[in-house]
Amino acid sequence: MTLATPAYDRLTALHARLHRLDHLGAIAGWDQAANMPTKGNEARAAALSELATLTHRLRTDAVLRDTLSAAEQEPLSEDQRANLREIRRDWRAANALPEALVARRQMATSRCEHAWRSQRPANDWAGFVENFREVVAVGREEAARLADEMGCGRYEALMDRYEPGMTTAEVDRVFGDLRQWLPGLIARVIERQATEPVISPEGPFDVERQRALCGSVMRLLDFDFDAGRLDVSTHPFCGGVPEDVRMTTRFSEHDFLGSLMGTVHETGHGRYEQNRPRHLIEQPVSQARSMAIHESQSLAFEMQLGSHPGFVGLMAPLVRAQLGDQAAFNTANLARLLTRVKRGLIRVEADEVTYPAHVLLRYGIERALVEGDIEPEDIPALWDEQMRELLHLDTCGNFRDGPLQDVHWPEGLFGYFPCYTLGAMYAAQWFAAMRQEMPDLDQRIARGELSPVFNWLRERIWTQGSRWPTDELCRRASGQALNPGHFRRHLESRYLSA
C-alpha cells in the first residue's frame, strides 16, 4: 500500500506543469537562434518574457513555502526525497531574491551586454566599465543575500547556482594544484611539438559535405536522431528538451575541424540530455546534475574520446568519405591537428592544455570582484599580470582580446567559469575510472567498440540525473572524490609520452 503524500504530489504536479511550459520556451529559444528571421525578434522576445513572468509566478507562489514544509514531513521514498531536495533548490533559487533586484539585474545585464557587442570590437574598455559597474553592484548584492541565506561565502553562493555543493575551498584545492604544474606542462608540450611535422588541410570544404560529416560522426557517437536534430546557429549550443534535443553548429568553408569537433562537444551534452531518467523526466531530480558535470560529458566526448588516437582512426575514413582524400587526412596527422597546443589570447579558441589557464585567470579576478577586493577598474592590470604569468602573453591595451572577450561578465554570470575546468577534470576522472575497470579500453575504442564508454557514462552519470549531490555522484561513479591528478596524467600521457 502506498502512503498518502498530498503535499509532495502537489509539488510534482507543479513541476510537471513547469516542465511542459519550459518546453515551449526551449523550442522557441532554439528557433530564435536557428530559424527566426530578423523581424520576428521583438514578438519573440515579448513571448519569451511573458512565459518567464508566468513560470516565475508559479515558482514563487506564496503557498509553496508551506507545501514544501508539509512535503518534508511526508513518508517519501529515497527517490522522492531526492526529488524534493531538488524541488526545494529550485524554489530557493526562484524565491531567494526580491523582485526589484531581479528586475534591476535584468536591466543592468541587458544594457551592459547590448553595449558590449559594439564595445568589444571597438576595444572600448572605458565605455564598458560605465555599464559594468552596475552589473558588479547587482552581482555583489545578489551574492550577499544568497550567502546570508545559505551561510556560505559570497562567491560560493553565486557559484552554487551552476555548481550546487561546490565550495571555494574545493575549487582552491584543485585549482591550486593545477596552477603548480600547468605552466611548466604547457612549456614542455610546446617545446616537444615544435619539431613535429603537421600537414594543414586544404580547403575550401563544401558546407553540405561538412554537414554530412557531422551527421556521420554523431551517428558514430550514438546520438539518437529520432529524439533530436543538428542545425546551424551563429553561436553553437545544445538546447531543446530532453525528449527532443536541438544541437547547433556553424560552418566555415575554410575550417572543417572547428564545426566537427564543436559538434562532437555538443553531442556529449546532447546524449546526457537524451538519457536523463525517463520515468521522472518532468521532475527536477531528472535534471542534469550541474554545469561542471554537463561539461564533463561534452569534454568526455570532445577531448577524452574525440581526440583519442583510436577514435581519430574511426573518424578519418568518414572525413575522407565526405571531404575527399588529402595527405592531411591520415589518422596520425588528424590526431596531431586535434592536439596542437598554442598559447593564445582567446579562451574559446584554446586547446585543452592551455584552456585551464584562461579559467584560472578568470576565477581569480571574478572572485575578488564579487567579494569586493577589487573594482572593475582593476581588471585590466590583473588580467595582464595573469596572462604573463600563465601564458607568457602581453595583453596590455588589448581589451578586445582581453577582459572584453567573454559574454559571461556583461551578462553577470559570475561563478560560471570554474565549471569549464572542473568539467575537464571530471571527464579525465571518468576515463581513468573506465580504464581501471576495463584495462583494454583504448584498444576497444580503436576497434570501434564505443559502447563500453557510452554504457559507463549512461549508467554512472546520465541516468543518475540529480539523484545524488555532485560529490556523491562523483564517488559512486569513479570511486573517489574529485582528483585533479587524473587530468594531469591525461595531459601528460597524451602530450608528453611516447
Added chain:
Amino acid sequence: MTLATPAYDRLTALHARLHRLDHLGAIAGWDQAANMPTKGNEARAAALSELATLTHRLRTDAVLRDTLSAAEQEPLSEDQRANLREIRRDWRAANALPEALVARRQMATSRCEHAWRSQRPANDWAGFVENFREVVAVGREEAARLADEMGCGRYEALMDRYEPGMTTAEVDRVFGDLRQWLPGLIARVIERQATEPVISPEGPFDVERQRALCGSVMRLLDFDFDAGRLDVSTHPFCGGVPEDVRMTTRFSEHDFLGSLMGTVHETGHGRYEQNRPRHLIEQPVSQARSMAIHESQSLAFEMQLGSHPGFVGLMAPLVRAQLGDQAAFNTANLARLLTRVKRGLIRVEADEVTYPAHVLLRYGIERALVEGDIEPEDIPALWDEQMRELLHLDTCGNFRDGPLQDVHWPEGLFGYFPCYTLGAMYAAQWFAAMRQEMPDLDQRIARGELSPVFNWLRERIWTQGSRWPTDELCRRASGQALNPGHFRRHLESRYLSA
C-alpha cells in the same frame, strides 16, 4: 485629453498576454510539423495541451463577464469599440460551451480522427461510423447550445466560428445561384479543352531547384523573408505568427507544379498575416477577418493571379531558370497546364472550376447532419447521388475517395467547408473591383507590375484586420455585397472566351 477606460485596458492587457502565449504555441506547432523528430511527439503534445489549458483558463476567468460589461460603458473610440466587439466574440467562443462538453468533443474527435487515418486507406466506412456517431452527437449538442445563445439556426451557429456573421440564408442564396450554372459550365469547359494540345513536363525535378523556384516566385509575390520562412511539412500550411509567418510546402520529384502553386496559395495567406494592422497586432481587432476572407487571399494569389496568363508569363522564365528549358515550359503551355479542368473524386486535387461542386455536396450533407435531418448512415447514398448530379461520377462503395477523404468530419469541423467556395467568390469579386478601378490591370500584370494588386489588397483587406464585420468589409472593399456573378464571369472569361 484621453478619458479613462480601465475595464477596456484590462481586457487589452489580457489579450496582449494571450497573443504572446499563443505565439509560443504557434511556433511549437509549426516546429512539430516541420522539424520535430518522432520521439519528441509525446512531450510536445503535453506542452501544447498545458498551454491550451492555461490560455483557456485565462479566457474563461469569471471576472471577465463584468469587465466586458463595464468596458462597454466606457468612452471608447471607434477602433476600440471594434476591438471590444472582437474581444467579446473571443470571450463568447471560449465561454459558450461547458467544460464537460469541450472535453467530450476532444475525446470524440481525437479518437475518430486517429482511427480515420487507417480506416480511410482500408475503405472502412462501417468502422468509421462507429466513432463518427459520437462526433456528430457532440457537434449537434454544440450547435444546439450555440444556436440558443446566438438566436440563430444550428448549422449557422457552427459556421459562425469560422465565418462570423455569415447566415445559411446567404449561403443558400449564393450556392443556389452556383448550383444552377456550375454543372453546365463544367461540361462546356471540358468539351472545349478536349481538343487543346497540352505538353506534359518531363521530370524528375531536383528538389533543391524546386525549392529555389518557390523562393523566387515568393519574391515575385513580395513575401517578406525578413518576417517569415518557407519550410517543408507533410501537409502544407501557413502558420507561425503575423510577425514571423511560417509557410510550408512539400516536394515531389515528379510534379513541380503542385508544390509551386501550393506555395503561391500559402503566400496569399502569408502576406495577409504579414500585413495585419501593426499598431494593434496583439489585439483581436488586428486578426484576419474570417476563414473565407483568408481563403479569398490565398485564392486571389493562386487562382486569380497565379493562373492569370500575364502572371504565368512572369513565372515561365523563373521555371526555366531553375528546371531547365523544356517544350512544356513556354507560357502558353504552362497556362494550359494550370487551367486543366477534370471531374475527379478528390476535393484537394480539384481545379478551380470543379472545386465548388465538392463544396456544394459537403455543405448539403453536413448541414442536414448537424440539423438532424439525416444520420451518419445516410451519408454514402447522398454522397453518391450528389457526385452523380454535380460531377457525373460514380462513387458507389468507394468510401476512401468519397466521404472518408477529408479530415474535417473526423475532426468535427462542421461549418468550415463553405468558406472555401465563399473565398473563391470573394477573390473573384476583389479582382472584378480592381479591374473596374484599373481597366488596364491585366496588361499591367503581364508587364510585371504587381504592386497595384498588392496595394489594393493591402489597403482594402489586409490592413483592415477585423475592424469591420465581413459584409461591411466586402462592401467597403468592392462597393457591393457578396455577388457570385463575379466568380461566374471569372470562370467564363478564363475558360470559355477567346
